[in-house]
Amino acid sequence: MADAKVIPFGEEPRARRKARRAGRGGRGTALAPVPEARTEHPPAAPPPPRPRSLDERIAGGLAFLRRRITGDYEVDDFGYDEELTDQVLMSLLRPFAEKYFRVEVKGIENIPADGGALVVANHSGTLPLDGLMLQVAVHDNHPAQRHLRLLAADLVFVLPVINELARKAGHTLACAEDAQRLLERGEIVGVMPEGFKGIGKPFADRYKLQRFGRGGFVSTALKAGVPIVPCSIVGAEEIYPMIGNAKTLARVLGLPYFPITPTFPWLGPLGAVPLPTKWTIQFGEPIPTDGYPPEAADDPMLMFNLTDQVRETIQHTLYKLLVQRRSVFF
Amino acid sequence: MGLILGKVVLVTGVARQLGGRFVRRIQRDPDVDRVIGVDAVAPEHHLGGAEFLRADIRHPAIARVLAETGVDTVIHMDINGTPLGKRGGRTSVKETNVIGTMQLLGACQKAPNVERVVIKSSTSVYGSAPRDPAVFTETTTPKSLPSGGFAKDIVEVEGYVRGFARRRPDVAVCILRFANILGPCADSPLAEYFSLPVLPTVLGYDPRLQFVHEDDALDVLRIAAAAPRRGTLNSGTFNIAGDGVLLLSQTSRRLGRPTLPLFLPTVTWAGTALRSVGITDFSPEQIRLLTHGRVVETTQMRETLGFHPKYTTAEAFAEFARSRGPGLLPPESLARTVDRLAGVLTARRTPAQ
16 A cells, blocks of 8 residues: 555644644633634534632532432433533543643544544553543544544453443443444444554554454444544553563453553552653544445455555554654653 | 134233233233133232133143133243242242243144244343443344353243244244333342342442333233234334433432442352342342343334333333332432532522622
8 A cells, every 4th residue: 555545634834833832822721622613513512611600610519419429310321421421530531631641632623513423543552541532632622522432342341440430431342233333323433443452562663553453443334324534643652661561461360461661560550650741633534434335334345445544544644743743742 | 713702812920910910901901802821829919800720831731721722822921030939949940931931832832723922031131241232132142141040041941932933933923022120019139139228239330221110011011912013013022121221320329229339259159148048039140230231222122013111211210219118328318418518508608708
């Protein structure tokens, strides 16, 4: 695929990027989406966040507490607890996205304002923090505040506590049935087809996309007729530089890999603190899938071609972002 | 046999509450001429004028009953997870479920009058595992088949039913896979569990549960027992569940019963201990359900069977909670406490400003 299709974007001069970063820095505590986009979708957008008085916050907090302790809230078929996610889980993750990793989001307009879409991203970082940051990035930057429904490995749903939180945050098992059901309901579904091969790869292989599974995500998107949005995440590779893999220990613990980084496990829990790298999340132009006939999902050649197209797009965007990056940490 | 004008319905498992209610219900149906209730023990409740035949479906005598009475519709409800009353253990339950179904289906195969067979199955047939898709459809094959207990009985029962349907293609066979049936007089293991003052849960897991109200269960059994209405089809396999999902944590809060999170090995051990003492039937598959949960899709029920439940999962649970009375931490008083706290806080802040 030497002549792979590369979609150009992010070709701004450095001065403008700097100016925008300065503008972002001045944003302060407000988490507001872009204002002009909000006027485009007045019904979907929530009321503009103005600084709430302490009374209002106490009242809001007590109303939330009242609903929680009496069980008066709703979850969907997948166990997704929207209220808990918005009020608690997102608030816990947001400081990481905004202050710690300083996630810069580009091309959010490539995620449709309504209807389903499949966001396909690269996977890295030893622990799946990239998925969580992606979820926060989509929710906080999208004008319609869309929720990203991530597809997670089965290991997530075996582990206690983790499975409970994952389900409540809207994640579900990465299988064709669940993905298709979510897409047909018009949700934004996030998938990282590299799986453990991507997240558990050694530091030397950083930003080299691994095999994209069997490309099942393409046929799922095709069956649901939703666009595929390629997404490239830069910065997650360096949070835990994995210099070794204790395979025997991993096998004993039943894990796909056991990471050894310069700090972990030598410094104990302190070694599990991720490095504060500077992240960029770039959403690429959506690849439409609704133009294919229904039997196209059973055509392996077409699936391979589309998978390669998505993969090449993400890989090229990764290289482009890496060239633009000034430093790993700033 | 040409003298038989109306329908003759045979219902098994009428000594249970649900079976008894179903017999009373279908007895009032104008299309039904005769209702015969069958069980191994005499029911404690009345059957609304229906005939009761004391017969054990595990014995071949059931074939004679079918032949002599000219039954045309068989409603097999004697498939249960728990023994009736205190007598009988798991062995006799399993025998009634599996051998009873075999005998009954054998008898149906020999009875030329039989036109319709309805099986009260359960969504337990899907098991509960973390590696399964979040929502089961009728065609989903579970990743790990249930290894034992009621769930395995159900798998075997459904296997025999499918075999019967192949051998008697002229008989309309309907398998209704019910989610957990709850209601004022439900006697399922889950209803027992929700009656405990403190609910033991598995630490770090919050299963998704679905419920069907008893009234809805009776309604859908009636739809399956009658001729299909226009535009619907009532033979095949259908998941039956109320709309929506409740998490176990939500159910405990709505019931007002505190939870006691335990480590999974502790729960398994405690379940075995409690079972051997005979306090509650906390079977391994019950523990799996309360660990990983189970949700089924009900599109077929709506679109093919044409059944729309009156109660959602949450409403069915609310009805059940009302019938059980308040727990240790009633949600109303918790809500009142929060309201009072809000009142105190606002009252204290208002003069300060």
